[in-house]
Amino acid sequence: MAVNDYIRQRFFPHLWCSGCGHGIVLNGLIRSVEKLGMSRNEMVMVSGIGCSSRISGYMDFHTLHTIHGRALAFATGVKLSKPELNVIVPMGDGDALSIGGNHFIHAARRNIDITAIVMNNRIYGMTGGQYSPLSGPGVMATTAPYSNIDQGFDVVEMAKAAGATFVARTTAYHVQQMADIIRAAILHEGFSVVEVMSQCPTYFGRKNKQGGAVEMMKRMKESTTPIGSKAKAEHPELIERGIFVQTDKPEYCSEYDRIIERAMGGV
């Protein structure tokens, strides 16, 4: 199927600011689904609230645009009640790890077969540039006019610790890698987390004097490196990209099928 067939063209142009990284994530997502050749009827996209969450409206899947932070809880209901569906949950940093942090760790703990894509721009865009739990200290935001003192989460470490069986990181600059990683994440049976570092030139860039989209993307290129690279050894401050975890563990819906067997009198 052509790439265009996966989107709802009548809703374009999209609502994201020019230079926003989220459109690139949309692109990467479509390309990975296209490569997988999955039927649109078996794809469900569940999102919460925020700039990133609007991605669901543009995809021609079954789309469920929910309330702030709770997308993974809705998605758990969809997936467990109909496990044959492929469920993808795009989230922003606030959605995933602030208001929705509890659902994030528990979905990971259960290892339910859902693909969570955390579009991390380290800022609350929809509400106008407040700091997020991924901003980190020193960041300027409309609610941190003297600079942020909150420590930030590391999405990858958090997902690993919570039990996610697929954990990866990429950026809006690395479009090829992004599509490959998302594809692998969708194929993975279990809870998969893909952190996509994304740029918000409108708020994060401006507040933190990081320039426009191009400068911010260049920064992503320069501040990241493939997992285990020589560069990382020489420059420990570099952020690693790639697949950190890819393991087999019992998946929640499959395990529940065994509960049903047991309850029905099987072994």
Add this chain to the structure above:
Amino acid sequence: MERCRMVFSGSGGQGVITAAIILAEAAVLHEELTAVQTQAYGAAARGGATRADVIISDVPINFPKVIQPNVLVCLTQEAYNKFYDIIRPGGLMITDTRYVQPQLKVDAVQRQLPLYETVMDKIGKPIVFNICMLGAVVGLTQLVRPESIMKTLEQRIPSGFIEMNRQALELGLEMGQGVK
């Protein structure tokens, strides 16, 4: 029949709630009587004296709680101290001789029975203390037939434990009937 309101009290683990449920279930499922059973839950049920209420009647029961029981069973001193004065004047008070030292100011027929001692002497398992108590209640009140209690027990507990429960029920019945 006269509506019978009962309170079984004791401490957690003695099985007074289970006994209340078994009695009420026997009345409903095997005697075509009406029964309602209630108890305290959650934080209110932690520690201290446990209490279970049962009402048995042959007409619908609207008010489900027991305010003044016709029959009050107290299996510990704490339960006795807490509940002795709620008994309906002229009601029946059953206490266990080992655990409860009753006062004489209560306006009720007082029956002090060696329930625990007998269970330990004859069966040696405290787990059926509550069924022995239930036997005494049934022996004294004739509210339901002992067979109905046994049928209920057979549906609720593993077959390996039925005999022990039957024995405990009979011990209680004998004690109850003996002091009528």
Add this chain to the structure above:
Amino acid sequence: MTRQIKFIQGNEACVEGALYAGLDFFAGYPITPSTEIAEHLSRRLPQQGGKFIQMEDEIASMCAIIGASLTGKKVLTATSGPGFSLKQEALGYAVMAEIPCVIVNVQRGGPSTGVPTHVSQGDVMQARWGTHGDHSIVALTASNHQDVFAMTVEAFNIAETYRTPVILLFDEVVGHMRERLEIPEKGEIPLVERLRTAVQGGVDYHPYLPREDGRLPMSDFGDVHRYNVTGLVHDMWGFPSDNPKIVHGLLRHLVDKIENNASQMAHYKTFYLEDAETVLLSFGSAARSALHVVEHLRPRGEKIGLLELQTLWPFPADVVQQYCNSARTTVVVEMNMGQVCQMVKTTVRHPERVFLANRIDGVFITDADIRNVLRLIEGKGV
């Protein structure tokens, strides 16, 4: 035909009703006094191929059942006061997105943690207005296990008929007490199944375009129709819109579909009302005490009766007017500060003849409490 007879708790009667109605999916979080519903369903649902999940919190439970409903399942969650507060945002989502689901609130004392876990009926207004924004809601209640069963089945039927969340507002006394339940044979109570669209794949399906009879056929996630579901104001395709005409039309639709059908949803019972000069109006477990009083006073020649409401929302104003307008005195018996009493006062012709007999101390209201109020009204003192 032999109906199965059980001696069980009200919470289990609710479970039996839900399974009878065709429940497929339950998500919940333990809270006294509703926990037995989750415990029983964790055992019973998988026995028939259904799914049970204990979620990480109350909010997640409400969200999960909405997700499951969209795949075509009949869904339930159960909670009590504090949990009901937490579920309100997602409950509003179900109102806005028109998702059939049933929420049990076995009421306990509040506000906040309150008196765990003694009885209360203080969530009547929260059921009506707990979630933000203009909307209507359906809330049913019951005073005994047979009615708990029947109202639970009815809750699923209403949820499917009107594509709406339905609240079952039970209370600690009914939830926890054990009494007899006779389970009706299959088919004795009609069940409403999900109305699915007849529109074929490839033809435009409008998930939010009501048919002529007002009903909105659904399409399951995973079927041929891919549409959008959102908590934003949306058009007939389910896509966000802030067009004032669409905003106005949708809000009106959400309220009208409930309020215009209030008479179909009005469930109630009457006892000795034919010649009653004093009407006790009650609901839930409090109605048991009220009936106790009526049956005590009738043989003494007092013209007293009971109107027991089983539908609390949409408020059955016609029914209340019919029985209370001509009464000399109406006494609303409830375990709160007068939440239904206020509604009755705004409904009847003579609000000055409406009185409240209540109890708010966590103790189940007694016949003596009600009789004292009757004496006070008559000027007899207590």
